[in-house]
Amino acid sequence: MARAALFFDLDGTLIDSDPLHARIFIELFAERGREIDAAFYLERIHGRHNTDIFAEHMPGEDAWALHLEKEARFRAALDAAVPPVPGAAELIARARAAGWGLAVVTNAPRLNADAMLAALGLGTAFDAVVVGEECAAGKPDPAPYLAALAQFGLGPENALAFEDSPSGLAAARAAGIRVLGLRSSLGRDALIAAGADDTLADFTDPGLVPHLESLSGAAA
Numbered sequence: 001m002a003r004a005a006l007f008f009d010l011d012g013t014l015i016d017s018d019p020l021h022a023r024i025f026i027e028l029f030a031e032r033g034r035e036i037d038a039a040f041y042l043e044r045i046h047g048r049h050n051t052d053i054f055a056e057h058m059p060g061e062d063a064w065a066l067h068l069e070k071e072a073r074f075r076a077a078l079d080a081a082v083p084p085v086p087g088a089a090e091l092i093a094r095a096r097a098a099g100w101g102l103a104v105v106t107n108a109p110r111l112n113a114d115a116m117l118a119a120l121g122l123g124t125a126f127d128a129v130v131v132g133e134e135c136a137a138g139k140p141d142p143a144p145y146l147a148a149l150a151q152f153g154l155g156p157e158n159a160l161a162f163e164d165s166p167s168g169l170a171a172a173r174a175a176g177i178r179v180l181g182l183r184s185s186l187g188r189d190a191l192i193a194a195g196a197d198d199t200l201a202d203f204t205d206p207g208l209v210p211h212l213e214s215l216s217g218a219a220a
Contacts, residue, residue: 002101002127004158004219006091007148007177010106012164012184015116016083017074018046024073025053028066032058042185047165049107049138075115084120085182087203092125098216101152105144105161107132107168127151140167145175160215162203166194180211 012018022041029036034057036044045053050067058066095102103126106113110131117123128151132138135147149159156176163169164182172179173195181191181199188199200208 002099002152002154004098004160004215005101005103005148005152005154006095006215007103007105007145007159007161007172008088008126009161009163009165009168010104010108010113010116012046013162013168013182014085014088014104014122015120016085016184017078017116018164018185020077020082021045021074024070024077027073028070029057046185047107047139047167071109071112075112078115078119082116082119084122085184085202087205088120089122091203091208092122094212100215100219101128101154102126103128103130103148103151105130105132105148105171107138107144109133139165139171140174142171142174145172145177149175149177157218158215160211162200163196164191166190169195178211180208 008014011021022038025041025045026036050070051063054061054063054066092102104113104117113129113131128148130144130148132144135143137143145161149156159177161172161177161179162182163172163179164184164186169179169181169191178197179195181196183191183199183201191199198207198211
């Protein structure tokens, strides 16, 4: 049994997919005569559930159908040009060498999660992939992180989470897990305000080292 675990959000945390998501939302809004930009995406869309977004901004349409269309477009556009966040593969290898558990904890649909992990060459890298829509509730509810802890039989003190959105940070904190914010879309101040214990530029950031050492001590 793992003595500790690392939990990774996927979009914007393991893979730099936010520009692609923003592009598709911009296209969907433009097709309906509304002009939005990347700033609107970050302020009004980033980290939220698709059905909530479409219910708010396209109330006369079927929010679930739009959700399915948006994610199908995302998968069709996903390719090797969407890069991994630097240092992810090395961190995963380090955790494996330490005997730690590894899980993806995401609000992305299962099909998207599988497609992104395959694009990164990480299809078999994780012990578990926890999908929010398959839990009692998705982020910002703690249910996905509580499910991840249960997968490994761990308490929150023996886990470390990585997130990039306010909803993900809130979910990890509500589960009692120390959480680091990736500055992929939001800056340090915004991430700390949303609940991050600390922030990282990416997984090569030297600031990650003391958090890994602290987790090692908690798992000893």
